[in-house]
Amino acid sequence: xxxxxxxxxxxxxxxxxxxxxxxxxxxxxxxxxxxxxxxxxxxxxxxxxxxxxxxxxxxxxxxxxxxxxxxxxxxxxxxxxxxxxxxxxxxxxxxxxxxxxxxxxxxxxxxxxxxxxxxxxxxxxxxxxxxxxxxxxxxxxxxxxxxxxxxxxxxxxxxxxxxxxxxxxxxxxxxxxxxxxxxxxxxxxxxxxxxxxxxxxxxxxxxxxxxxxxxxxxxxxxxxxxxxxxxxxxxxxxxxxxxxxxxxxxxxxxxxxxxxxxxxxxxxxxxxxxxxxxxxxxxxxxxxxxxxxxxxxxxxxxxxxxxxxxxxxxxxxxxxxxxxxxxxxxxxxxxxxxxxxxxxxxxxxxxxxxxxxxxxxxxxxxxxxxxxxxxxxxxxxxxxxxxxxxxxxxx
Numbered sequence: 001x002x003x004x005x006x007x008x009x010x011x012x013x014x015x016x017x018x019x020x021x022x023x024x025x026x027x028x029x030x031x032x033x034x035x036x037x038x039x040x041x042x043x044x045x046x047x048x049x050x051x052x053x054x055x056x057x058x059x060x061x062x063x064x065x066x067x068x069x070x071x072x073x074x075x076x077x078x079x080x081x082x083x084x085x086x087x088x089x090x091x092x093x094x095x096x097x098x099x100x101x102x103x104x105x106x107x108x109x110x111x112x113x114x115x116x117x118x119x120x121x122x123x124x125x126x127x128x129x130x131x132x133x134x135x136x137x138x139x140x141x142x143x144x145x146x147x148x149x150x151x152x153x154x155x156x157x158x159x160x161x162x163x164x165x166x167x168x169x170x171x172x173x174x175x176x177x178x179x180x181x182x183x184x185x186x187x188x189x190x191x192x193x194x195x196x197x198x199x200x201x202x203x204x205x206x207x208x209x210x211x212x213x214x215x216x217x218x219x220x221x222x223x224x225x226x227x228x229x230x231x232x233x234x235x236x237x238x239x240x241x242x243x244x245x246x247x248x249x250x251x252x253x254x255x256x257x258x259x260x261x262x263x264x265x266x267x268x269x270x271x272x273x274x275x276x277x278x279x280x281x282x283x284x285x286x287x288x289x290x291x292x293x294x295x296x297x298x299x300x301x302x303x304x305x306x307x308x309x310x311x312x313x314x315x316x317x318x319x320x321x322x323x324x325x326x327x328x329x330x331x332x333x334x335x336x337x338x339x340x341x342x343x344x345x346x347x348x349x350x351x352x353x354x355x356x357x358x359x360x361x362x363x364x365x366x367x368x369x370x371x372x373x374x375x376x377x378x379x380x381x382x383x384x385x386x387x388x389x390x391x392x393x394x395x
Contacts, residue, residue: 008131010187011138014124017183019145021116024086024176026153028093028110031161031169035093039166042099048351049103055347057111059340065115066122066336069194075123076188082116083177083184085109090174094167116180117146118339125324125331126194136274136321140266143316144259151255194332210326211337213383217278218323218341219348220376221315224285226349227356227369228292228308235292235362236301246301253305254312261313266321268314274322275380277314282377284311289370293363311373 007015033047068078089109096102121142128138160169233247269277288308295301320338327334349369356365 007133007138007141011127011131011133011141013183013187014120014127015141015145017180017187018117018120018124018142019149020176020180020183021082021086021120022146022149023153024090024173024180025114025117026150027157027169027173027176028089030154031157031166034158034161035166036099036102040097040099040102046099049099050107051347051350053103053107054110054114055343057108058114058343061111061115062118062336062339062343063333065119066330066332066334069119069122069332070330072193072196074190075119075126075192076184076190079116079119079123079184079188082113082119083181085112086116086180087174087177089113090170090177093170093173114343115339118335121320121339122194122332122335123188123192125335126192134266135324136266136269136318139321139324140262140317143320144262147255147259147262147316151259208327208330210383210386211323211334213379213386214323214326215337215341217376217379218315218319218338219345220372220379221278221281221285221312221319222342222345223349223372224289224369224376225312226346227353227365227372228289230350230353231357231362231365231369234357235366236295239362240295242295242298242301246298249298250301250305250308253302254309257306257309258313258316261310262317265314265317269318269321274318274325275384277318278322279377279380281311281314282373282380284314285373286370286377289366289373293366 032050036042036047036050037044065078069075089106092105092109096106121139124138124142125135127133128135157169157172160172229251232250236242236246236250237244265277284307288304288311291304291307292301295304320335323338323341324331324334352368353365356368
């Protein structure tokens, strides 16, 4: 907390901006499948119509926003699109009464709302550069606010649904959106934009292989996490026979450790290098998945959850700086690659989990999750000579 007090006031407000955006998104995204099935009375397989539209539109929106930021588009104007889209989504959801309305009206706006996080990450990077702050440390603070928001948002929205219904949860999300709007208005200067940068050869050629490798590495980690989170409730309760509270306790321990580890990840990267931190995270990820596959008691789950939180905290703390270091002159594009790896990995993991579990069982999902982290490790080792274009994240 001392480090937070030492940050400039503007930096703290940017952190609050990222927190409000992430809190709003986390209050809606996990709730949507439940709303489609329980609120709109659609069939479970029809959830795919919504997610199948939102995900690719979000990938496109992130890439579009990143390119605009790199070309000097004003951050305030671009972020206003996300703010307006989020407010519209929250308000519309209180009136949606059919799946068709959700797909036609909400899905496109949700993709624009989703691009807000990447825009704020880029804004934070540009601000840190301008104020000569430690970029990697400020990125870790930004990433911590996202993790903290995702600890609070889903639990809050599901609690509101359980007590007062879906309308109350959506009104709560709208209230968060109003805070998001106020922070956007107060935080982002009118003329703030990326400075002119020299075009590098990779930009002229259109291919930055280091950036693609970094994005693929992140993808491996996110698939591991998505597979496990999707399979965890049914695996622990149905296949392993553990108490129904086990998934929630496991997730709480993991998220708590994740936040603390994020703080230490940057300091560790300064000592041994960011790539090495990611390699350590990949080893811990694979180990935790394999150990989860052998649990038979609640205490074992909680102990391994500490390991899981450590690996994900290491990854979350340094991944965005690692990706951005391969395109220091194109922070918008780099951040879009990072954000798209999160969305794409989440989609791949959640969709493929069902197919894997149907073909085998939920325990097999954990083995596949471990192999995804091992693939990330192999990528990091095999591309060791592909070094960042900036020294900010270490070798």
